[in-house]
Amino acid sequence: MLFKTLPTSAVIGLWALFACTFTALTSEVAPVGILIEMARTFHIPEGHAGLAVSAFALMVALGAVPLTIMTAHIDRKRLMLLSLSGYVLSNLVVAMAPNFLLLCAGRLIGGLAHALLMSITSAYAARLVPQNMTGRAISFVYGGTSLGAILGVPGAAAIGHLASWRVAMFVMTALAVMLTLCIAFFLPPVSSPPNVRSSLPGVASRRVMRVFLVVVAVDAVFFFAHNLLYTYVTPLLLDHGLTTGTLSLALLLTGAVSILGLWGAGQFVDRNPGAGLLAGGLAMLIGMGLMYGHILSGWAAVGAVGLWCVGYSAIIPFVMSGAIRARATRPDVAGAAINSASNVGILLGSAAGGQVLTHAGFSILTPLAIVVALGGILLGFFNPAAFPHSLPPTEHDD
Numbered sequence: 001m002l003f004k005t006l007p008t009s010a011v012i013g014l015w016a017l018f019a020c021t022f023t024a025l026t027s028e029v030a031p032v033g034i035l036i037e038m039a040r041t042f043h044i045p046e047g048h049a050g051l052a053v054s055a056f057a058l059m060v061a062l063g064a065v066p067l068t069i070m071t072a073h074i075d076r077k078r079l080m081l082l083s084l085s086g087y088v089l090s091n092l093v094v095a096m097a098p099n100f101l102l103l104c105a106g107r108l109i110g111g112l113a114h115a116l117l118m119s120i121t122s123a124y125a126a127r128l129v130p131q132n133m134t135g136r137a138i139s140f141v142y143g144g145t146s147l148g149a150i151l152g153v154p155g156a157a158a159i160g161h162l163a164s165w166r167v168a169m170f171v172m173t174a175l176a177v178m179l180t181l182c183i184a185f186f187l188p189p190v191s192s193p194p195n196v197r198s199s200l201p202g203v204a205s206r207r208v209m210r211v212f213l214v215v216v217a218v219d220a221v222f223f224f225a226h227n228l229l230y231t232y233v234t235p236l237l238l239d240h241g242l243t244t245g246t247l248s249l250a251l252l253l254t255g256a257v258s259i260l261g262l263w264g265a266g267q268f269v270d271r272n273p274g275a276g277l278l279a280g281g282l283a284m285l286i287g288m289g290l291m292y293g294h295i296l297s298g299w300a301a302v303g304a305v306g307l308w309c310v311g312y313s314a315i316i317p318f319v320m321s322g323a324i325r326a327r328a329t330r331p332d333v334a335g336a337a338i339n340s341a342s343n344v345g346i347l348l349g350s351a352a353g354g355q356v357l358t359h360a361g362f363s364i365l366t367p368l369a370i371v372v373a374l375g376g377i378l379l380g381f382f383n384p385a386a387f388p389h390s391l392p393p394t395e396h397d398d
Contacts, residue, residue, distance in 0.1 A: 007187045010128045014137060016187035017125050018031045018144040020080060023179045024117055025148030026155075026355065027087045027110055028056055030172050033157030033251060034165035035234055036244075042100040042163065047354035050231050052094075054351045055104040059111025060118070060343035063192035067112070068119045068336035076124055077189045079116060084180040086113025091176055095169035111343075119336035122320045126331050127190040134324060135269035139250060143262045147255075154251035157234070193284040207385075212328035214386040216341045218379050222281070223345025225372035226312050229288065229365060231350040232357055233305060239362055240301035248376060250302045257306040261313035274381070274389040277318045281377035283311030288373060290367045 006014075015245055031038060031052040039049040059083045071079055086109060093106030109214055120139050129137040157167035229236065234247055261280060268276030282287040287308025290296050380387050397398075 021144030026152030034160035047358035050354035057347035063115035064340035083117035091173040123331035135321040158248035220341040221376035227349030258309040280314030
């Protein structure tokens with residue numbers, strides 16, 4: 001077992017945080033699976049319906065760092081419960097929204113909850129384990145995001161197809177309620193970092209800050225590349241010959257194989273982050289490249305999306321652990337910066353992708369995403385201080 005040397009309370013805590021990231025990801029990306037149905041309900045183009053994703057990301061991008069700093073003195077577990085309650089409210093408002101404007105307002109609430117929860121999750125996990133297991137703990141906890149992709153997007157798509165997208169969001173609401181109760185009972189408390197009540201995080205040296213900013217930039221670029229295209233993965237797969245009835249199964253399969261990315265990241269994240277990031281980026285690049293034009297069609301195209309998602313899910317632990325490892329600021333603020341950068345990528349990617357799709361189609365959108373992903377690979381590869389080719393034995397030996 002990956003964490004066989006940990007006390008039982010720490011293992012339970014890591015599973016509880018896994019459930020948190022599952023809830024967060026499911027709530028954030030559920031509209032991707034029901035985008036077409038939402039667009040039809042409100043009589044808007046699919047590209048405009050992508051604003052439901054952008055609105056959520058906007059609040060995370062703006063709120064992650066300041067909310068994390070302002071709440072640094074508050075009990076971590078209480079913040080987790082507050083954040084999960086925000087997901088409940090957000091999903092409920094979306095499910096009942098009479099118009100698209102109110103739906104976006106509900107998504108703004110969810111974005112605030114997400115800004116707080118995902119910013120403290122990695123630091124929470126780091127405090128449950130010894131320093132030499134930080135990367136693996138973060139990789140495990142963020143496995144909940146892949147499970148959310150496995151069940152959240154295709155689950156919402158299936159429910160939306162069989163019932164309606166509103167029913168899908170009511171199910172998301174019920175899920176958030178159940179997991180809030182789970183966290184209340186099973187997540188062990190951790191102490192807040194000392195000396196954070198009245199001061200901003202300290203400023204690191206110029207070199208350390210540069211390394212940290214490179215990690216943040218790599219994160220933003222990869223998230224931008226991914227969301228340029230993945231926000232519109234349902235019409236993309238339809239364009240490659242899938243039928244509406246098979247979309248939910250296709251998304252289920254692509255989400256399922258993305259677990260392999262996190263498993264692979266767990267093998268490298270505390271040993272060789274440079275090679276791991278490169279491998280994840282290349283998998284993402286190749287998968288996207290195979291979606292250009294009509295090189296592949298039908299289920300072969302689903303396989304290409306699966307490869308792309310494997311690479312994308314692998315990148316997340318590398319940037320999160322890299323930001324903490326840089327020691328430019330407190331772990332919770334480092335997590336907040338990554339969370340904010342991720343959602344800048346999601347916001348710009350989903351918004352820009354919608355515009356390009358509406359006016360130029362996938363013939364331009366797909367190669368644009370490929371070029372941006374290549375930029376992320378090169379930025380990480382040529383900055384070994386941010387993503388070392390190997391870590392000292394003291395950082396990864398058990």
